[in-house]
Amino acid sequence: MRIHLFGRLRDGPPVAPVPETVTDLDTLRAWLAPTRPELVADSVRIALNDEMVFGNRSISDEDEIAFLPPVSGG
Numbered sequence: 001m002r003i004h005l006f007g008r009l010r011d012g013p014p015v016a017p018v019p020e021t022v023t024d025l026d027t028l029r030a031w032l033a034p035t036r037p038e039l040v041a042d043s044v045r046i047a048l049n050d051e052m053v054f055g056n057r058s059i060s061d062e063d064e065i066a067f068l069p070p071v072s073g074g
Contacts, residue, residue: 001061007069009044012036026056028065043070 003015015036022028025048029040038044046053047066059065 001059002064004064004066005039006066009039009067009069012038022059024056024058025053028059039067044068
């Protein structure tokens, strides 16, 4: 699976290769929480294969997952 980070989320350390035991978004969030807690914040949105998703979804090695920070502007 490919993980893309946008905006300020790219400022942290790189994301380690995701283990094969991670098969859904909830498990991915739990796996990321200790090393990249900013990626699992409530304000961060996730896109799975170019589609915004909410809640849990199954993921596979072929998927692209994007983490999007909150947007502000005026």
